[in-house]
Amino acid sequence: MIYIHWAFLVVYTFVVVAAMIKVLMDNRQPAKTMAWVLVLSFMPIVGIILYFFLGQNTRKERMISQRSLDQLTKRSMLEFAEQRDLRLPKSYRALIKLFTNQSLSLPFKDNEVDICTDGYQFFLSLLRDIGTAEHHIHLDTYIIEDDPLGNLIADVLIDKARQGVEVRLVYDDMGCWKTRNRFFERMREGGVDTRSFMPVKFLSFFSSKVNYRNHRKLCIIDGRVGYIGGMNIALRYVKGDKMPWRDTHLRIVGGAVYAIQKAFLIDWYFVDRTLITDHAYYPEPDSRIDNNCLAQIVTSSPVQPWPDIMQGYVRILLEARRYVYMETPYFLPTEPILFAMRTAALAGVDVRLMIPMRTDAKLVEWASISYVMETLEAGVKVYLYQAGFNHSKMLVSDDFLCSCGSSNIDFRSFENNFESNAFFYDSALALRMKKVFLDDLQQCVPIEKVQRLMRRPFLLRLWESIIRLLSPLL
Known part of the structure; x- marks a missing residue:
């Protein structure tokens, strides 16, 4: 038994030293590096568990190949290049360039925006637009709950899928941990192409990936209408059990929808490994919208080079x-x-x-x-x-x-x-x-x-x- 004890101690020491070397080689801020070295040194067992869950630097990982990313970005770049009379405000050109250089978050003009400040506005607007869909519905959400509102959205999506509309849904597996699997199975059986983001199984729970979640809330209908904001799909936004929830969500028609579409299709490739680049998902813009309301859809993630x-x-x-x-x-x-x-x-x-x-x-x-x-x-x-x-x-x-x-x-x-x-x-x-x-x-x-x-x-x-x-x- 004494040999088992020493063997465990040797293995543990090796793992801790390897973790410390990894922290040092990440070249983080000195304060963060010192903090993790102290945690690993003075918190036996707990320190190494915290490091595996929360301490690993993922910004250098490549979860999607550059070639695939280029293909997914190409279509929105073409739509950007075709814009006429694009005028960038002088005082914000550096900020616009920052976003463009870091993640190709291109500026698009000619946008009309509705601001939804409560669940009634947002969900009624969303249901109306989904009801008019003829080609595709793309929905990306952190939470969709198995409550009356979530089931209403699911019913509408199933109905559109049965009409021949392409319906794709990405939900976060941790965000929806309270939502039963049969809720999503019902949508799959109804023709909704449903995928979970970074599924958390028993073994994957014991990895750093459980800490990185898709918190985005996006929806694109026919490539013409886009939604982005803070609202999940849950009844609490229209009927709070303990207190009313106040939130802000935007409905956008215009050039920025191309960028929202790009963000969704990159997420879709991540969960399904299917490249969707057809021009049908980037239809011609509404010629009636002619303004210089300029927009950039900026995404960030732990695997991008910069926050x-x-x-x-x-x-x-x-x-x-x-x-x-x-x-x-x-x-x-x-x-x-x-x-x-x-x-x-x-x-x-x-x-x-x-x-x-x-x-x-x-x-x-x-x-x-x-x-x-x-x-x-x-x-x-x-x-x-x-x-x-x-x-x-x-x-x-x-x-x-x-x-x-x-x-x-x-x-x-x-x-x-x-x-x-x-x-x-x-x-x-x-x-x-x-x-x-x-x-x-x-x-x-x-x-x-x-x-x-x-x-x-x-x-x-x-x-x-x-x-x-x-x-x-x-």
Whole structure:
């Protein structure tokens, strides 16, 4: 038995040393490298488990070949090249170039946008558009629940599939862990081509891949109408059990739909290994739409070379001249985001952050408060939304730039998840998004007026600081 003990110790030591070498060779920020070396050194067993789940650097992995990516991107590039009179705003050319260079997130003009600020607007609009589909329906969602609303969407998709419409659905396997398999089997039997993103089986549960999820919420109908935003398919958006859910989702008609289509088809190739590049999925644009409402659909993931959406947020904050207003349900910012927010506020920019008074995750709420207090010290104005749970993820700046999508302002969205955001460069749309923010502001209270947060006892502040250490995991 003593030999088994020593054999285990030798094997464990070898694994820990190999993990440390891997951490060093990743050339991460020194603080992160030191943190993982300390975890591996002083947390026996637990440290190596945490590393395998959460510590491995996936940005150098190639989950889709460059040749396949080029083929999937080629069609949207052709549609981009055919645009006439494309004018890029001078003050945002560097940001547009940043997104274009990093992940070929091309700018498209001629867009009309409807802003949905509650579930009734979004789902009625979505059902209407699905009902008119003649060629294809592509749906990419983090969560679709087995509830009355989820079953209504499933019934409509099955009905369209039986009419001969191509229907493809990508759902995240972890996001839908509460949804029973028979829900998806019913859709498959009804003709809906259904795939789960990174299925979590027993063995794959014990790997780092379980930490990387597809958080995108996209829908494309006939290549002409696209949806992007923060809403999943769940009844809580129209009937909250404990509190109403407030969220923002966009319906887009115009050039940006090509980019949403590209994002979906890359995800589809990832889950199905089928290249879909036919021109039928990129129909001619509606000639009646003629404006310079410019849009970029920006995707980010843990396997892309750079955290695109996070870098975009940093640049927006640092280049803003008058204001930046942001809404997020979870606020666990990475150091670059925290630095940019503090720098902008100290430079006199009106930086406002809206978060929920209560979240659906108590650990996140505890971890978030220490970050909030840091931004307050620099002059960021923080507001707590009281009229339910605000799940909206949006940004508006200087009456010209706005964004909406699936990315929270937290480690998980910026570093671990597959996300998608729409960035618009248009004064009229930015003013509409600003009005959404100001309307939400009427349901808020400044954090300084919440005494229970401003006068927290020492032990609670200590607990929050301890939980903050888990921020990258939450």
